[in-house]
Amino acid sequence: MTSPTLPTTGGTVTTPPPPPPAPPGATEPLPPAIPADHVAMQIDGVDLVVPKGTLIIRAAERAGIEIPRFCDHPLLEPVAACRACLIEIEGQPKPQPACAIPVGDGMKVRTAQTSPMAELAQRGVLEFLLINHPLDCPVCDKGGECPLQNQAMSHGPGGSRFDLPKRTFPKPVALSTQILLDRERCVSCARCTRFADQVAGDPFITLQQRGGRQIVGISDDTPFNSYFSGNTVQICPVGALTSAAYRFRSRPFDLVSVPTTCEHCASGCALRTDVRRSTVMRRLAWDDPDVNAEWNCDKGRFAFPYLQRDRLGAPLVREAGALVEASWPAATRRAAAALAEAGARTVVLTGGRLTLEDAYAYGKFARAVLGSDSIDFRHRATSAEEADLLRGVVAGAGLGVTYADLDAAPSVLLVGFEPEEESPIIFLRLRAAVGRGRTRVFSVAPFASPGAAKLRARVLAAAPGQEPGVLAALRDPARDADAALPDLSAAGSVILLGERAAQVPGLITQATELARTTGARLAWVPRRAGERGALEAGALPGLLPWGRPLADPAAREQVATAWGVPADALPTEPGLDLAGLLAAVAADEADAAEAAAAATGTGAAAHDPADEPARRVEAVILAGVEAADAPDPEAFLAALRAVPFVLSLETRATELTDLADVVLPVAVVTEKSGTFLDWEGRARPFGQVLRETTSITDARALGLVARAMGRSLGSIEVPDLRAELARLGRWQGARPPGEPVALAPAPELGPGRAILATWRHLLDEGVLQQGEQALAGTARPAVARTSATTAAALGLVDGSPVTVRSEAGAITVPLVVTAMVDGVVWLPGNSAGSTVHATLRVGTGAVVGVAPAADEAGGAR
């Protein structure tokens, strides 16, 4: 018997154990037992035991037997169209496609290795595939990594006996601004069209025409604007689909590839980053069955030019009102002096984009070096209710609800969360689960977004602010009769809370209560890649690493020991969060104004600064923060201007570095290694892509500042920070309970008013997407949405421009009348023409004016 070498993991195929050496004269050993639901079969004489239903091509893969394929893809339904995988099955007169036929008990398969019939058939198909294929491999993007090229080189004929004119088409055809189609190279494998239909749910592309003129095409007025379109380029087995971003840019053999993690959202996609001469050329989705399978979104794939744009070179310090370049020692000395002075009156805002290690360094710096607990990673609209949830439930909980749990969940309830826009891999996993027919998705939202529609989600309609009532109603025992509502008590059901849940008073309280009463599992899905890591690193007031409550002396003791500082060196009182910072600065300003008025009133000749009351906030450290992400960007900027000292650690010049007193340039994600924790709490470590960089991590910059202060942050190298975090481990003690928050009363809507609902599109004006025009071209256009009733009440016309106005500003975009709750107007959060926070300075739940743009222009109102 042949004894093949097989991979030991995976479990798809197990070989029978080799028979024990039989003693002379012994009877034949019994054949090995075949596990239930498995069949015994043979490929090329190799005995295999594989699960029933396994396709022959998969069984051969696990046995290490090569079968060529073009249309086959393990994550797509079989089509058996390309016929490259023809094999011989004993007893069948014709060769059969290995990609479409499940194994059978006792089946004997012969591939081209052992069957002349299969070999001849495969040779024929390869020749047919090549006759009309252009010989442009030297200029084709796929050249060097092309399955057809590989197949032709290894098994193809040396020359061609096809002497007729080849099929030609004008090329390329732009399926979208990003995806370009070269129809001459297409082998009609339909991987792209099947992906778009089966996986992404965006069947914008389809095969058209017939016979030799068959092509992939789009409808004239509907470009291939799918958030997942880039995957089609990656799975194209030839160079027919190329991206505008990478077309003609590089050769695969010139690239150095590094496995990385996507920094764009909390989905945690495994990526491969390809670099040529210190420049990132492209990114591909990499294979991680537990997370992103083999897919990613177009933002993760294409939005990387920002890495190399507008980078800060040298440190900057403010001299006579202007920022000037300075040496690292000079800049860190300046920062050290100011921070030593400010001490515990320093607030650290880390944003959501830092790695776990960098966020941890900020937390350690704030508490151990400055003695301040004022650190907040949530640079967005937040609430104390959310902080309670994060401190009490999420932080330190380890791997919670996972992607695999979503695959198996009978009901998934989305609360303040649009998966397609905010966490695309959750969207893909849910869509696959829904397609398998065992999962139903429910969304508490004002309307069924395109993503919700593709999930066949049932929308539990709620105006912004009214969601807690919807959740409370789900706990009503009487609702059991309503099959249209989620049965969250079915084992494995999941509630996914998005970041917008924090903006509705009482929503998190109700979601927690719903999970408690039904037994459904609750998961918090932040939008940014660094948020879960920052939370675990303790970048939140009142929270030490891995869920340790600051208020707990034992927790403080553990952390102080790990940090090598006395326990009493750590702050004991919770510090300020973002909202607290703004309030404290406002109070400081009021005090200062009062003191100034008092000084004027007493007629003092000179204003003595020493007489000023002590400020609550003396310094702010900003790390990876954008002004536009603040709930009220203007107020945020005004507060920073009022703070005596601002230190910014940034990768590029921004509005905030402009007003900082010291700016320290730090590494972008490709210039360092680190870890993101995805929404599951799963560690997604990544390596340094660009090794030639002189940029340093945030942690190392903080270490320099600490040293200039005469203090030490300990080792600030990534492996050491990781080890320190690992040694600390998760908090096992009690957690602070949250304070229940009541539902806010519905606002009164005057005439011409509506409640604003808003969330961001995946592709929008985000700073990490800058510099990728082809990607921007596939973004969803900014439109306003209201119900037909509301449109009629407000005099709005479908398709006509509508103006949404707050006291701060106005946004005018076309209206799309949508089936949705009345009295609500929806706008995209940060799209071209609709930057809600920056323009309106209000967010979800605010009451805004809505009127036809014509009225606004004419000043009729």
Place this chain on the structure above:
Amino acid sequence: MTLTPVLTAHWDEPDSYTIHGYRRHGGYEQLATGFAMGPDALIQLVKDSGLRGRGGAGFPTGMKWGFVPQGDGKAHYLVVNADESEPGACKDIPLMLANPHALVEGCILTSYAIRANWAFIYVRGEVPHVHRRLRAAVREAYAAGFLGTNIQGTGFDLDLVVHAGAGAYICGEETALLDSLEGRRGQPRLKPPFPAVAGLYASPTVVNNVETIANVPSIVRNGADWLTQWGTQKSPGFKLMSVSGHVRRPGVYEVALGTTMRELLGYAGGMRHGGEPKFWLPGGSSVPMLTAEHLDLPLTYEDMAGVGTMLGTATPMVFDDTVSVVKAITRWLEFYKHESCGKCTPCREGTGWIAGTLGKFEAGRGSEAELGMLEELCGQILGRSFCALGDAAATPFPAALKHFRAEWLEATHTPADESFDPTAATVLAAGATR
């Protein structure tokens, strides 16, 4: 043997296509018989009759019906394949024009047997006159209470929809037809699942040819043994055979299976110039050609298979010696190239390559080496393609080469139009009788 007028019995009556014309000869009387028998007995009756599918493959009809799972709680469908597009085949279209009610009655009986409440007739789009006539027949049947709800008080409901295709040969393939009927692009589906398990709208579906279904009422009326009085054990019954080409009286002849081509030629008045055919194809362009030496073989499924061809749709095309076999084969391959759906590689690429190379032979520019290459290419399509269209395309050339090698060698230096006067093959040729 003689003609066996059953389906064609009353085609010469002026109102044969109306419900009155049909009922005058006992039409729709079989419904009561069938309803009284019950569905399972009806299936058994058709099984016993040995009726084989008239669409080309000759699959036993009763067995096909028996594959439909019963009591599965799903909707069942009957789909009639009326997409007659095979070059040379012209039997379903005359039948639907002259005797559409036989088909309608057959649909009702078949739907009752397989427990379908919806039936569809998928007519090829190029024959709007047939489409109109069928719709009129269906309207009449509704008006007479043979279609609709609670038919003849049995509680059986049936809606019959006449659907026009859009002109693709591939939609005659049953799964491509189902895709087309569902509103998709017509391309064949992966089998299994077979239509009997997951066909139209993923529900159990019987797909049968027009003539097959039209046979059902007469079997119900006369019994299984009645059908087996004609034909052979393996090919029982009678068959509409449309004879075309260089015969004096081309047309549809309803004869017993097992009739020889020579007899059929007799019905068709013999060759237009007398003598024997140069070559002929028993069942449309998709079957290998035969020559005069095969004229005395019975036209049955098994006898045709015995000489390496197929009975197919039993619609012989007959060619006399004015025809260039090179040119004929080239035309057919151009047809298959044009009609290849594009789904699978061998058919999509191979038909184009073969047609292009045949074009060189037609122009007198072929080479002997290319004859071998063409044979090889046909072998690389046959049995490798996704559906039978590829097999059909790979079929004509090898037989033509086997029988007429000299003519192919001549085509390496002489254009077909020089070897054969192109006008001589037409009806305009001097001495032509038609």
